[in-house]
Amino acid sequence: MESKKTSFWITYRDSESYPTASDAYGKWVCTFSDRSRIARICQDAVAEHIVPESKYTDADAGQCCFYLNGTDLASQERILGYLILNGVIPETVYGRLDNIPFELEQRTGGASPVPFCLDHFINLYTGEFII
Numbered sequence: 672m673e674s675k676k677t678s679f680w681i682t683y684r685d686s687e688s689y690p691t692a693s694d695a696y697g698k699w700v701c702t703f704s705d706r707s708r709i710a711r712i713c714q715d716a717v718a719e720h721i722v723p724e725s726k727y728t729d730a731d732a733g734q735c736c737f738y739l740n741g742t743d744l745a746s747q748e749r750i751l752g753y754l755i756l757n758g759v760i761p762e763t764v765y766g767r768l769d770n771i772p773f774e775l776e777q778r779t780g781g782a783s784p785v786p787f788c789l790d791h792f793i794n795l796y797t798g799e800f801i802i
Contacts, residue, residue, distance in 0.1 A: 672717050681710065682726040683717040695741040697775040697786075699750065701759050704732040712757050713737075721749050735759070741773055744802060747792055755798055760789065767795040 673684045703709040706727075713725040713735055724738035737754065739746045754760050761769045772785040789795065792802050 672714075674714075676729065679729055680726045681713075681729050682724065683714050685717050685720060685723045688720065688723045693740050695743075695775070696738065697741045697773050698736040698738045699754065699771060699773055699789075700734055700736050701754065701771060702733065702761065703727065703735050703759070706731050709735050709759070712759060716750070716753060721753050722746070738776075741775065741786060748800060748802070751789070751792055751800075755793075768793065768798060770795055 673686050675682045675684070709727050713727050716722050716725045716737060722737045722739045725736065727733065727735040737750050739750055741747070751760075755768070760771060763769055768789060770788045770790050772788045773791075774785055792800060794801055
């Protein structure tokens with residue numbers, strides 16, 4: 672596993688399974704308020720081969736991203752289960768999971784299309800998988 676720190680992000684990458692050429696490569700983006708906790712979650716997600724890449728903002732609170740091939744349903748189930756188990760996906764004021772988007776990475780610098788959101792895979796009220 673490789674780690675890299677820039678002025679804004681701390682990134683972890685699995686050098687053995689980093690799929691950069693896929694058009695379906697994208698990320699789940701969440702927010703955090705506990706830096707040490709999210710650092711462990713991001714690092715473990717890569718070390719345990721749940722995702723090939725993760726990163727978080729180098730701040731006490733901010734964003735974290737978990738990258739994978741969006742068309743790989745087994746990988747989607749692994750990362751979403753991991754994020755729910757670790758309480759990374761926030762809940763709304765109504766007690767359901769926030770319907771976070773899966774964002775595709777764009778090589779052109781344009782807007783990132785959102786092919787689907789969390790409710791494509793999970794019942795937001797129960798946390799159960801529907802795929």
